[in-house]
Amino acid sequence: MIDTFLEFLSNGGLTQLSWGGVVLTGLVLTHVTIAGVTIYLHRHQAHRALDLHPAVSHFFRFWLWMTTGMVTREWVAVHRKHHAKCETPEDPHSPQVLGIRKVLWQGSELYRRETANAGTLEHYGHLTPNDWLERRLYARFPWLGITLTLLLDIALFGSVGLVLYAVQMVWIPFWAAGVINGVGHWWGYRNFETPDASRNITPLAILIGGEELHANHHAFPASARFSSKWWEFDLGWVWIRLLALLGLARVKKVAPRPVIIAGKLSIDRDTVRAVVANRMHVMANYAREVIRPVLKQERKRAEGSCKGALRRARALLTRETALIDEAARQRLDGLLAQFSNLRVVYHYRQQLQSVWARKATSQEILIKALQDWCLQAEATGISSLQEFARRLRGYSLQAT
Numbered sequence: 001m002i003d004t005f006l007e008f009l010s011n012g013g014l015t016q017l018s019w020g021g022v023v024l025t026g027l028v029l030t031h032v033t034i035a036g037v038t039i040y041l042h043r044h045q046a047h048r049a050l051d052l053h054p055a056v057s058h059f060f061r062f063w064l065w066m067t068t069g070m071v072t073r074e075w076v077a078v079h080r081k082h083h084a085k086c087e088t089p090e091d092p093h094s095p096q097v098l099g100i101r102k103v104l105w106q107g108s109e110l111y112r113r114e115t116a117n118a119g120t121l122e123h124y125g126h127l128t129p130n131d132w133l134e135r136r137l138y139a140r141f142p143w144l145g146i147t148l149t150l151l152l153d154i155a156l157f158g159s160v161g162l163v164l165y166a167v168q169m170v171w172i173p174f175w176a177a178g179v180i181n182g183v184g185h186w187w188g189y190r191n192f193e194t195p196d197a198s199r200n201i202t203p204l205a206i207l208i209g210g211e212e213l214h215a216n217h218h219a220f221p222a223s224a225r226f227s228s229k230w231w232e233f234d235l236g237w238v239w240i241r242l243l244a245l246l247g248l249a250r251v252k253k254v255a256p257r258p259v260i261i262a263g264k265l266s267i268d269r270d271t272v273r274a275v276v277a278n279r280m281h282v283m284a285n286y287a288r289e290v291i292r293p294v295l296k297q298e299r300k301r302a303e304g305s306c307k308g309a310l311r312r313a314r315a316l317l318t319r320e321t322a323l324i325d326e327a328a329r330q331r332l333d334g335l336l337a338q339f340s341n342l343r344v345v346y347h348y349r350q351q352l353q354s355v356w357a358r359k360a361t362s363q364e365i366l367i368k369a370l371q372d373w374c375l376q377a378e379a380t381g382i383s384s385l386q387e388f389a390r391r392l393r394g395y396s397l398q399a400t
Helices: 002-010 019-046 054-067 072-084 100-115 118-124 132-138 142-157 160-185 214-219 235-245 269-277 279-301 305-318 326-338 340-357 363-378 383-392
Strands: 050-052 249-251
Touching (some): 019 050, 019 072, 019 160, 019 235, 050 054, 054 132, 054 142, 072 100, 072 132, 100 118, 132 142, 142 160, 160 214, 235 249, 269 340, 279 305, 279 340, 279 383, 305 326, 340 383
Antiparallel strands (some): 050 249
């Protein structure tokens, strides 16, 4: 009997797939797991950006129990705390605090440590599944699913099923807990200046189902779509749209897109609401339409070493102030003291940000603050700033 069993294992189990077939199967299985994390855990459960049909929701919950052993409430709670305490000592997995090596290679350990924090689960784990199956099976026996997966892999693929199982077990701990939580807050590009250090790792977000567009997500956490630019591709969003077409999902919210009404000169409640709702786009446009042209003009007039200093200053002039260290702050202050136009546009950038910092105040105060900002910006005599202020008046929540 033992010889028969060993022969069964060596012959590839019930499927008897070739190595190529096993590799393809592994890619499919791990991608379904990635889809479960990004669509079900992340966009649906943690941020409520979309609704899923109960059958789809439960399929992903069952699949993740089988392939990762993760409990929905635990994952959601840790992720919500990450957003609430991002880049602080209370962030469960910030490479800015803990170091990139620790988060990249020990991300799963950091996750498990935080799931043991009862306060985190109580405060951040609300509105997650708590039915009979969750209480009696998924949350109670998280090890059982991955044990069943091991047995299935061996039965279906024989001895090579052990390799496939190992890949399945490390896929999420490495790519999600390590790469996204680590590299996604350390290296890459940004379309928007968020208060945290999040980065988009690549514009072609395929391997990790769209999670590569991590900075876009931090800019608009409640958006079901992570892509922002036309050249960015979010595979998770493709699956969501397909599910929606089949009546199996309903998108609740996506990131806003600025609407600018040509010729609109008055600043009213609609203007203020649109500016606040699109504040990430507003600041990105300010960097591109105001700071960049002024910086270019100053470089043309500068001489010697000042040209290089101005070239290196572009990132500092648009960076979120909370992310600027003391040495960089001194360099920036020196440049602003030397170049008056840069000082002016940088000052108006800070003032514009302060408008939505007052969002707890009345609409009338916000309208007056934005009116004053536009009037003063138009009086500076800096053409790019004047044009930006005129366009800002045209912001609206109403589709044209």
